[in-house]
Amino acid sequence: MNNFQYIRTTSTKAAIDAVAKDPDARFIAGGTNLLDLMKRGIVSPEKLVDISRLPLNKIEREASGVRIGAMALNSEVAENAFIKEKFPLLAQALQAGASAQLRNMATVGGNILQRTRCHYFYDTSLPCNKREPGTGCGALEGNNHMHAIFGFSEKCIAVHPSDMCVALAALDATVLVSGPTGDRKIAFADFHRLPGDKPHVDTVLEKNELITAVTLPDSPFTKNVHYLKVRERASYAFALVSVAAGLQLENDTIQRACLAMGGVAHKPWRLASAEKALIGKKVTEATFRQAAEIAMQGAKSFEHNAYKLKLAPNAIVQALKTAAGIA
CATH class of the missing domain: 3.30.43.10 (Uridine Diphospho-n-acetylenolpyruvylglucosamine Reductase, domain 2)
Incomplete structure (x- = not known):
């Protein structure tokens, strides 16, 4: 150092x-x-x-949702009574994210900005376009069992590591930032970038800009929710595949749905088409399998991560079943 x-x-x-x-x-x-x-x-x-020490750690109710300061600790957000009541999907994702010690140090803003955990990125003796543009992507022909099946490019196939961000994507969060030229709001869906030709640029945040808060609109997903994290060991591991699922039900009919995945792309992967396919359908395993098939359209694997093409849709089905209470 x-x-x-x-x-x-x-x-x-x-x-x-x-x-x-x-x-x-x-x-x-x-x-x-x-x-x-x-x-x-x-x-x-x-x-x-x-x-x-900046005064950016408050969790505040707003007229149409909640504002979470960027300096709020992951543990504080996960245990906040209002968050647990009104945004339980976010609380579940945070609890799945890391050890208690890390949650007591990690901030919301830092969680959003964390870099990929690809071993080619972390090993400076190996080629990595994200770490050193133009050197190549070692994972393409190397050990890629943790890597992307959506949204990748020939420059980078790494995945975003956050659990919290998967829930924020599903819940239509907005990121508030401040910079030398003033303040701006960024829809969470637009905040993280796909790798394209510039995999070293993870987000649309400018270098001199600071995340000050995240806001969430009022959510109908307060009861039938589940965050499923599939990992190689039971504790403190990054997701092979994760799913944030929320359902708004009337009797056994789905009125609204939110669905996003982690461990499958360079950014939290929102499953908008699958959400639309669920609306108006009855709560059945067949309904959920149809939605999972739609969610997997366009997925492509590499030599060592083909298992994700089966794991991912099964995880979607299981998360939806658990959220609906039929697991």
């Missing part, structure tokens, strides 16, 4: 100004991902601007 300058700011404007003045500066909050990247030599900022 290189030597770096460390400063602590007391206001959002001061933090943004400090990063804007130095092209090699980075914001740091909980540091659960950034410090790993620094230790491995993947990033080497010359200045760290500590934002952990």
